[in-house]
Amino acid sequence: MNARSLKIIEHPTRWGEGNIEIQAENTCILCTSSVIDSVPRFLRDSNQAWLTAEYNMLPRATHTRTDRDIQRGKISPRSSEIQRLIGRSLRTSINLKAFSGHTIIIDCDVLQADGSTRCHAINGGQIALIRGIQKLQHDNKIKSDPVNFLVGAISAGIVKGKPFIDLDYNQDHKAEVDLNIIMNEHGDLIEIQGTAEKKPFSRTTLNELLDLAWPEIERIIQQQKAVLQTPYPYNH
Amino acid sequence: MNARSLKIIEHPTRWGEGNIEIQAENTCILCTSSVIDSVPRFLRDSNQAWLTAEYNMLPRATHTRTDRDIQRGKISPRSSEIQRLIGRSLRTSINLKAFSGHTIIIDCDVLQADGSTRCHAINGGQIALIRGIQKLQHDNKIKSDPVNFLVGAISAGIVKGKPFIDLDYNQDHKAEVDLNIIMNEHGDLIEIQGTAEKKPFSRTTLNELLDLAWPEIERIIQQQKAVLQTPYPYNH
């Protein structure tokens, strides 16, 4: 009933200002950050930075093959919702007004999917984001520290009447209730999304799941911090 | 700090098996249900019905004009997320396996937008859905009663540190926390989506907002039931 232990590997590939592979057993996601020296058109006259995220699953990340979005010519609603969630959550962790004129793109590519990919994309993306910020600091493009706090995410759910966290595909598939919880290092909520997949749920159940989630998120944020102890730039 | 009072008008337009205009002051949405005697391809060999929802805002539902999705050739991620939420929530209210071979489409067209459109689309869509079911019963296409319960939805948020429900555009725009709550008539949760728009929020705040939400949702469901007392088919 505990979350799966996380394995976090820095710079599994060569490029990417931040560059993280995060594994929760059979879920494995490559999270990179790319720092770009411009902002999108809608922010051109503002005085702030921008952060956006993209989420994608390789076609054979899943047990049976999933068609690529490009086959239908448009991003799937599911991918679109997830990448908006990742971007929204990570944007709270930094102060975009503390530095301007830069865009950081967080790319989350799921190499292998076994449940909770959106949560672990946030967990890995947070580290990649901080590395991107450190790159800007290292290049003297930001002076101040724009980091508000770190955020962590965990899924929770009710399977056959019992609470579970960090659901794998088998649990997720059968879950009556599906809840994604994103919190910051102070234990405050950043985002909560709960769905009665098969059965309405009581507020008691909601609280029970939130009680289970926080210690795991706290642990994940500790692990993020441990990885970030290694000073930047790291050597390849 | 109370929710706006709802005005629900049945059959404002001539067609639609169900046909509802729902108004919460300056928010005004046309919700229709259409009953189709077939199911989408992915359900062709199953033994169940289907329910889907579409959400759209007229370009001048808003204070300044919003471009139509068709101008860019694809549905906006926001509309896509909302219509998925509406469909998911309303699907819980009926048993799709109790009748097969039919699709019910709930169309929610926002004529005027002043906050909380997704919640009131659910509130109006629920009535339109029941009317669609009644149409099928009236035509002897379903014998049993597939209705599990009614669902209602309300938005809640923190504006300048204070809790509000049923946010209008001005409140929504300034909200630090934005929460959409969908519950059924028994007070159980169907969906909860909370976002720290400007500031992380504590579980105490979450509970405070949930406390405010339930009486309003209960009142909305009472109002839905009052409308549904009129027997079907109603005369035009």
Place this chain on the structure above:
Amino acid sequence: MNARSLKIIEHPTRWGEGNIEIQAENTCILCTSSVIDSVPRFLRDSNQAWLTAEYNMLPRATHTRTDRDIQRGKISPRSSEIQRLIGRSLRTSINLKAFSGHTIIIDCDVLQADGSTRCHAINGGQIALIRGIQKLQHDNKIKSDPVNFLVGAISAGIVKGKPFIDLDYNQDHKAEVDLNIIMNEHGDLIEIQGTAEKKPFSRTTLNELLDLAWPEIERIIQQQKAVLQTPYPYNH
């Protein structure tokens, strides 16, 4: 054999510089004008204003549901033709060179369709357009009067060998000849589009239909003028 009487309601919704609901019995269209302080790229270096129109039917404006254009990712040829006709007709009614740098968008959303929607979209759009012009005058953005004349539109057709005007869906469906006539207040033609839907038609028939159309268009333009007697800005 007369045209249906028109009901014109100003500001049925809150926003839109002009804002008209026009009803011809079961045909009901919301026409708004939006004034934008820029012109499209192709006019950027010219010295004139721009006027464009968009036409859309709600999915359940019709007896059986019509799929939204966005489902196929592109505007239907029918909608495209109609909105080009509306824009072309209304552009003749004003002098775009008399004021520059502004775009007026006329949105025509059919809430309920029972024939002749393109004609009544023009009839309602004309009023919304004048209100948009008055808004610009009220804001001192145009000094001169750019209005050339008002235009009105009516459909006509031959059903079972007999001439009809302002065809409803049942008549339109059976019509052997379908004619849309747009004229200005001086009785001159702005646009004429006639199609032998089921049977070629003689020039005698064409003249008979034109004879029927003008008195009705004249009456419609009188009704537009009556609505426009209320000075701008009207109170909500």
Place this chain on the structure above:
Amino acid sequence: MNARSLKIIEHPTRWGEGNIEIQAENTCILCTSSVIDSVPRFLRDSNQAWLTAEYNMLPRATHTRTDRDIQRGKISPRSSEIQRLIGRSLRTSINLKAFSGHTIIIDCDVLQADGSTRCHAINGGQIALIRGIQKLQHDNKIKSDPVNFLVGAISAGIVKGKPFIDLDYNQDHKAEVDLNIIMNEHGDLIEIQGTAEKKPFSRTTLNELLDLAWPEIERIIQQQKAVLQTPYPYNH
């Protein structure tokens, strides 16, 4: 002030059941018909044939280059309107219910454009269509004669206050009124589309243009008939 004389070349290219190049001085269009032994999905359970047309201009058919529609990923509204007009007009000339299960596609590719391309596409397309019908008869796939009549088309307009027919690009560009007239061999109207490009026009003007058009259309239909005297199949 007369129409340009038409040059009609049969089988300029090798393939196409019908295969016509039609020239009106600098306007030159390749019109082919293709006979396909199936009907579109929406006619699958009906008992009739189908006829559709496609219209396209080569990028350098015009004085300055026009981008291909494919560059924007969708057919231009102008091409779409024109090909719908061609299809609608030619469909009146045959009885689709007299033979079933076949589709005839009329392709009109403008090699060189100097005004009136839509009218001459109809004039050439009519011949290609009859050749397609003859191919079906020759293959014993239709027994009866499904041809109702031949149709011809001519443009007319007012340029600097004077009436013109078969407008070339220079005339069309300056025309105050632009009228396209499609009639059958009996002098009845099939389609009429008139637009006040720069100036509203009176019914007197409309009649004057119609008076000019009919003799030219009659002449064109005579020319079509002369070409069709050559029995099918012609030798390459």
Place this chain on the structure above:
Amino acid sequence: MNARSLKIIEHPTRWGEGNIEIQAENTCILCTSSVIDSVPRFLRDSNQAWLTAEYNMLPRATHTRTDRDIQRGKISPRSSEIQRLIGRSLRTSINLKAFSGHTIIIDCDVLQADGSTRCHAINGGQIALIRGIQKLQHDNKIKSDPVNFLVGAISAGIVKGKPFIDLDYNQDHKAEVDLNIIMNEHGDLIEIQGTAEKKPFSRTTLNELLDLAWPEIERIIQQQKAVLQTPYPYNH
């Protein structure tokens, strides 16, 4: 076993700075060049010209009708590959840095297809390109001579074990090996694309086909030069 003799007609249509119809028996392609006084965005700050090519087949260029790319809303991979090949090959023939700020577009529209269309599009496009350059020189927009050399193209293949060049559709269809060879007037290779359609091929076969190709390409380039002897501007 020889290449088909080429027929090259200059200015078959009225417009196009260069304007060539090239025929190899039943293969017939219209090649035009258009000179535009700007460069694409990606070259805006560079100091060079641009050359691009577009390739398209008319739907009835082939024995049975081929759907237009626009029907699917995107260019077919085959057309895309071919137009990239044409552009790449012709770009080698001129020095884009010798003149800046202009774009030359080579449009290759296949009117009739009987094999080897990509090669003959290059052969005709080369002449159209030089005419475009001459237009720029004639207008005093380029002083120097940017032409490096002329290029010619020929297809080759193995059919039933025997080598062929300039394959027509019947040969191409049955070819075990399909090779497209583009060379310049000095006998150097510009592009070579060989595919084992049905059977792997030895280097001996490759050399045999290259031996056959060069004399034909040399002959084609002689023919290009002969056409280009006529001084520019030619009279229409």
Place this chain on the structure above:
Amino acid sequence: MNARSLKIIEHPTRWGEGNIEIQAENTCILCTSSVIDSVPRFLRDSNQAWLTAEYNMLPRATHTRTDRDIQRGKISPRSSEIQRLIGRSLRTSINLKAFSGHTIIIDCDVLQADGSTRCHAINGGQIALIRGIQKLQHDNKIKSDPVNFLVGAISAGIVKGKPFIDLDYNQDHKAEVDLNIIMNEHGDLIEIQGTAEKKPFSRTTLNELLDLAWPEIERIIQQQKAVLQTPYPYNH
């Protein structure tokens, strides 16, 4: 001047009938095969299997970030060309008529790109393909052995006048000539694609590059065979 040594890892991820990570120093590609028990529509009435390939580069596989194809809504011409090349080459290696009713999809996702990705996608895809065939044999869905031979691929080029093979990004970027060579285990050519990127090249150069390529391809095919010695199914 030798090819980079290849590292081939089997089953780096959990799913995929075949599942290969292939590395040539900093080029790293994930190649999977997916076996599907149906064929595409165009083969439905044939008696054969189908094989297709998809190629994609992760956005941060490259030194600076590359936008995903989905951002523009269509596959890039480069990706499209490459995946067609991979599919075409691998199809020669098996006899699709030896087994029917199945589709094998080869997915090649470039995790890290440092030149020659299309060649190594073929090298890795070949192994994944054989594993897919073995899966079908293991499930008793094919009895016979449909493998014709193995194919290998290598890039070659001229950089500063000197021949190189297996070009990395830096070499590729500066190459005057760029050649991709695909051969089978018998030393016969499957595909050859050569482009004069900066300078036309002689047949002598072509032969010199082909001389260099074959021993490397032979070595690669030996390495493929060594990997395939491990019997299927392998344990995870």
